[in-house]
Amino acid sequence: MAYSKAEEFSEQEIAMARFAKAIAHPARIAILKMLARRNTCICNDLVEALPLAQSTVSQHLAELKSAGLIRGEIDGPRVCYCLDEKACREARVFFDKLFGTIKCC
Amino acid sequence: MAYSKAEEFSEQEIAMARFAKAIAHPARIAILKMLARRNTCICNDLVEALPLAQSTVSQHLAELKSAGLIRGEIDGPRVCYCLDEKACREARVFFDKLFGTIKCC
DNA sequence: GATAATTATCGTATATTTGCGATATAAGAT
DNA sequence: ATCTTATATCGCAAATATACGATAATTATC
Numbered sequence: 001m002a003y004s005k006a007e008e009f010s011e012q013e014i015a016m017a018r019f020a021k022a023i024a025h026p027a028r029i030a031i032l033k034m035l036a037r038r039n040t041c042i043c044n045d046l047v048e049a050l051p052l053a054q055s056t057v058s059q060h061l062a063e064l065k066s067a068g069l070i071r072g073e074i075d076g077p078r079v080c081y082c083l084d085e086k087a088c089r090e091a092r093v094f095f096d097k098l099f100g101t102i103k104c105c
Numbered sequence: 106m107a108y109s110k111a112e113e114f115s116e117q118e119i120a121m122a123r124f125a126k127a128i129a130h131p132a133r134i135a136i137l138k139m140l141a142r143r144n145t146c147i148c149n150d151l152v153e154a155l156p157l158a159q160s161t162v163s164q165h166l167a168e169l170k171s172a173g174l175i176r177g178e179i180d181g182p183r184v185c186y187c188l189d190e191k192a193c194r195e196a197r198v199f200f201d202k203l204f205g206t207i208k209c210c
Numbered sequence: 211g212a213t214a215a216t217t218a219t220c221g222t223a224t225a226t227t228t229g230c231g232a233t234a235t236a237a238g239a240t
Numbered sequence: 241a242t243c244t245t246a247t248a249t250c251g252c253a254a255a256t257a258t259a260c261g262a263t264a265a266t267t268a269t270c
Contacts, residue, residue, distance in 0.1 A: 008131075008156040009131035009132065009134075009135060009156075010131075010135075013131040013134045013135055013138075014131050016128070016131075016134050017128070017129055017130050017131045017133075017134055020125045020126075020128045020129040020134075021125075021126075021129035021130075023121070023122070023125045023203070024122055024125040024126035024129045025109070025122050025126075025227090025228085026109075026113075026114035026115075026118040026119050026121075026122045027114065027228095028122075029114075029118045029121050029122055029125075029203065030114060030115075030118050032203060033118075033203065036203065036204075043246080043247085044245090044246060044247085047246090047247090051113040051114075052228095052229075052230090053229070053230055053231075054246085054247075054248095055229080055230065055231075055232090055247090055248080055249080055250095056228075056229055056230070057247095058247060058248055058249080059227095059228080059229085059248090059249090060228095061247095061248095062248080062249095063227095074236090074237095074247095076236095076237065076238070076246095077236070077237040077238055077244095077245060077246055077247085078237090078245085078246055078247075079246080079247065079248090088204045089204070091200075091204055092200060092201065092204035092205070095196075095197065095200040095201075095204075096197065096200075096201070098128070098134065098137060098138065098141070099141075099193045099194070099196055099197035099200075100197070109227090109228060109229085109255085109256090130257090130258085132258095148216080148217085149215090149216060149217085152216090152217090157258095157259075157260090158259070158260055158261075159216085159217075159218095160217090160218080160219080160220095160259080160260065160261075160262090161258075161259050161260070162217095163217065163218055163219080164218090164219095164257095164258080164259085165258095166217095166218095167218080167219095168257095179217095179266090179267095181216090181266095181267060181268070182214095182215060182216050182217080182266065182267040182268060183215085183216055183217075183267090184216080184217065184218090
């Protein structure tokens with residue numbers, strides 16, 4: 001968030017911006033969609049499904065993880081990712097609240 | 106979206122990432138919240154309410170506008186901003202769909 | 211017509227994001 | 241022990257984002 005003054009805003013605004021930033025890229029949305037579709041976790045499948053290098057996908061996964069939206073569990077030589085139910089619900093509530101009461105001039 | 110490969114993703118993913126990016130900053134969330142609270146539009150009030158320079162607020166407003174989430178109407182020497190109902194509803198549907206069906210492993 | 215108020219834009223500095231290849235790390239298979 | 245596979249991390253280059261002050265542009269007001 002380049003040179004940002006995030007400290008000056010409310011906790012809620014900062015938390016919400018963090019979630020939004022995490023999903024502010026088509027690749028990360030594609031990842032979340034794939035994880036939502038299958039309840040069983042995947043891993044290398046994501047790399048094959050996305051038009052990006054392995055290292056880039058790994059970076060996107062790390063960002064989603066650091067935002068708390070997904071979790072990764074080591075399973076032998078691979079890693080299984082899945083949505084973090086609690087965080088996703090929290091994000092949904094945030095967005096609902098923001099866009100829920102719309103009144104235009 | 107720095108050096109991005111956005112073209113390779115679906116229209117829906119790109120559109121959703123655009124909305125997410127627009128709200129991926131505490132200041133822009135604060136702006137949307139203020140606009141949602143009052144159905145009458147505001148303008149210079151935003152500058153006074155935010156801990157940012159006038160030019161910076163103007164930039165944030167331009168970003169929200171280019172994402173389609175708000176509209177600005179010139180009213181004499183000032184500009185009144187308000188939420189774009191249609192776009193906000195669309196954004197809400199996107200987020201609901203993404204986080205609606207959560208199944209964890 | 212000059213002045214004040216409001217907003218947008220320009221220029222610039224700094225930080226972050228995105229992407230990739232190369233390399234490290236870890237675990238299973240031969 | 242070596243090789244293969246899967247994943248993460250490092251280092252780099254290029255593009256964006258954030259913020260500000262200075263300045264333009266617009267409109268009321270005097």
